[in-house]
Amino acid sequence: MTEDGKEIFFRLNQNRYLKPALQSYCQKVNMDFETMNFILEGKPIRKERDTPKTLKMVNDDQIDAVKQQTGGGGAAGGN
Template identity: 35%
Template sequence: MSQSQSGGRANGNGNASADDRDRVRLTMAGQDGSRVLYRVRRNYRFFRLFQDYCKKKNLDYQTARFLLNGHRIQGKSTPEKVKNFLGTSP
């Protein structure tokens, strides 16, 4: 799973809206090389994201493992918590 900062859509003034600044884009990459892009709030629990990914890929959630830079990501975590733990930008 890789993580990148939200590009943010500009409002009429060319500034990113508050809603866009509160969101992050996450790319889930499978072992087969396939990718699924999600755009979620920074406080969105990974649990729901992981379940959706497993459903789309026809995987068993109970046996799937999700990693970021070699670190396992727990379902109860959020993008904001992971950023603080790893020192990366969500």
């Protein structure tokens, strides 16, 4: 789903890598593919290796796109 609430659908071949479809999604929503993580049912998608078949995807499965987080991880407290 895009930021304005629109859903984007793709028809995928079970044996083809997801990368081209994920890149196409990023182009449609004007996001940098390299800075995005993709998640299916709470598990990260390996952009370079996964196919719908390896992920056991079925019709109407939803892939979530999340911008990578950078920084952070510092300890709190001022000792």
